Amino acid sequence: MTREEQFESFWKSYPRRVAKGAARKAFDKAIKKTTLESMLKAITEYVAKKPEKIDFKHPATWLNGECWDDEWEPAQARVQRPTYGANYGRAEIVSPPEPISPEEAERRRQMVAKLRAEGVIGGNIRGIH
Template sequence: MSEVKWIKLSTQMFEDEKIRLIEHMPEADTILIIWVKLLAQAGKTNASGFIYLNENIPYSDEMIATIFNRPIATVRLALNTFEQFGMIEILDNNFISISNWEKHQNIDGLTKIRENTRKRVQRYRERQKSLTGNVTSNEDETCSNALEEDKNKSKKEDKNNIYSNEFEQFWSIYPRKVDKKKALKSFKVAVKNHSLKTIIDGTRKYAKQVEKTDKQYIKHPTTFLNNDSFIDGFEEGGSRYGANQDATAIKEQYGLDF
């Protein structure tokens, strides 16, 4: 589904008893921001209030902390609070669902998008009538083109959203976070040639391998992706080079970009 560009927030939301209770908790402001971000993320997913990376992969606490740019401890406190207050449901498979999502989903907005397309075609027809006095077959073609344009735009948004979600999963576990925009471009190329599972599994192994290595000796994410390093035979539990190894030798041996 295409993501919803906006959601509904009541002007009386801060009069709600649950929100009032949250406002008296530690990290209250951050917890409320996380709540709004969850609503926005549910709108992006556009799956009846569910929030997930894709239909097979739920968001972990760590992934949410990375995407929302908030401390993991506060994210866990917020999710636990929302669940206790009945604001969200966390299923056995860890998928998160916003309770009473129909209160927040902008159904009117979705209808308005369709209505705007209809009106745009109607205005074109009226202009053609004023010029020619009749409606030609070209008008039907214009209507079809307008609908096709909206359909293609929706497909493009879906594709970009999928890429963004899959990349955030990669980014959340990659041990050196630099040049995110360049890394996203490289990721899009990599995911066309390899499965997401291959990339993620290889990234986890690499992160494990270099967990005790100085950051400067860890590959740039762009280099890692461009060289298909995620399919290398990494050894679990240890690095194939140490922090004291000569930097030049490391660069030559592993193609590091630093």
């Protein structure tokens, strides 16, 4: 298999196909350090175990970082870490709200309409249409 065929095999397997020229240069360096089979196996593991909340690395970044050698934590050992807000303070981890029944949604709409009619509140209240 030629180097170009090897690269195309890598390229087709990688989940994020951007900056192909940079990826080709990085591949030419990386293939001297590992095998195509090792890369393809690592890509499969990367796709399966990468946390959903982060994007896939650019292929050149993945290659230059020798990410085919990355070790992944078992899924049950992962802990949700807090995110950071725009004010650079620690953001509170909040669970998504429980779904409400159509009857409860209607009751809330009626309550808001009543409060608006009485002049207690005004404007649009987020999440209530």
